[in-house]
Amino acid sequence: MNQRFVSIILLNYNSHQFTxxxxxxxxxxxxxxxxxxxxxxxNSAPDKYEALxxxxxxxxxxxxxSRINLGFSGGNMLGVQFANPTADYYYFxxxxxxxxxxxxxxxxxxxxxxxxxxxxxxQMFTGDGSRxxxxxxxxxxxxxxxxxxxxxxxxxxxxxxxxxxxxxPIRVPFxxxxxxxxxxxAFHAIGGFDVAHFLYVEEEDVAKRLLQIGFYAYLVPQxxxxxxxxxSTTRNxxxxxxxxxxxxxxxxxxxxxPARALFRAYYVIKNGRKFYQDRIYARLAGFIWRGSxxxxxxxxxxxxx
Numbered sequence: 001m002n003q004r005f006v007s008i009i010l011l012n013y014n015s016h017q018f019t020x021x022x023x024x025x026x027x028x029x030x031x032x033x034x035x036x037x038x039x040x041x042x043n044s045a046p047d048k049y050e051a052l053x054x055x056x057x058x059x060x061x062x063x064x065x066s067r068i069n070l071g072f073s074g075g076n077m078l079g080v081q082f083a084n085p086t087a088d089y090y091y092f093x094x095x096x097x098x099x100x101x102x103x104x105x106x107x108x109x110x111x112x113x114x115x116x117x118x119x120x121x122x123q124m125f126t127g128d129g130s131r132x133x134x135x136x137x138x139x140x141x142x143x144x145x146x147x148x149x150x151x152x153x154x155x156x157x158x159x160x161x162x163x164x165x166x167x168x169p170i171r172v173p174f175x176x177x178x179x180x181x182x183x184x185x186a187f188h189a190i191g192g193f194d195v196a197h198f199l200y201v202e203e204e205d206v207a208k209r210l211l212q213i214g215f216y217a218y219l220v221p222q223x224x225x226x227x228x229x230x231x232s233t234t235r236n237x238x239x240x241x242x243x244x245x246x247x248x249x250x251x252x253x254x255x256x257x258p259a260r261a262l263f264r265a266y267y268v269i270k271n272g273r274k275f276y277q278d279r280i281y282a283r284l285a286g287f288i289w290r291g292s293x294x295x296x297x298x299x300x301x302x303x304x305x
Contacts, residue, residue: 009079016052025098071198094178100224118215121175122223135172174207201246
């Protein structure tokens with residue numbers, strides 16, 4: 001049987017050293033599959049992009065430069081357009097990750113053996129070697145208002161324990177965006193990522209849309225990688241706002257108007273009650289109360305270089 005082909009897509013934004021380490025770990029660990037590595041530079045500063053360019057000299061690497069920051073969804077979709085059109089799988093991997101095992105081969109074998117799997121992911125570890133949660137729950141009113149522990153008692157299959165150590169593959173609601181290994185045919189069928197999501201909630205959205213056409217998400221714990229969490233994104237008020245812009249875009253797609261109103265009230269109260277800890281919470285509560293308008297997204301501030 002011919003070896004499967006995996007197109008591995010990495011986004012780089014002012015973080016070239018992480019990209020070098022990630023690419024080197026892929027080339028070191030990957031066996032028994034054909035693969036390419038597409039590095040999309042998401043409009044890094046000119047000096048940072050110049051420092052990145054030697055990555056194109058590494059094996060199996062193609063470097064693409066975007067003239068604007070397209071965010072997570074848009075940047076990855078740019079990478080898809082340059083990917084091998086006959087690829088069997090796409091692996092969307094954060095550049096601040098390194099592989100601990102032969103992840104691409106392990107996930108390929110799992111997907112080949114699991115026809116209803118639309119996407120899967122490897123087990124995440126932190127930089128200090130601690131096991132980290134690799135999946136989450138799709139946002140529902142029940143889980144937000146009465147808590148995940150309570151709703152799990154009624155539907156444990158839909159809410160597997162996040163902190164449990166798993167030794168065998170398990171079906172999960174969605175996989176964290178740092179390790180999205182996706183069946184190319186299913187990804188094509190849903191039109192790829194929704195590029196309206198600039199920074200957050202992309203993984204929930206793609207898992208939801210795959211579920212709508214009959215494909216599920218799985219954690220494959222035998223495959224392992226390290227994620228140096230948060231190294232490529234600076235947290236600030238504008239970035240915090242971006243989360244709620246994406247979250248409420250998700251709610252508008254999949255939930256009714258009354259449900260969205262309840263979600264808005266929930267998040268206003270959640271942030272507002274913490275105003276004494278940091279004024280950012282009061283500002284976020286006001287932003288959510290205004291409807292988390294997408295016109296205030298960072299993507300609308302982009303200037304073409």
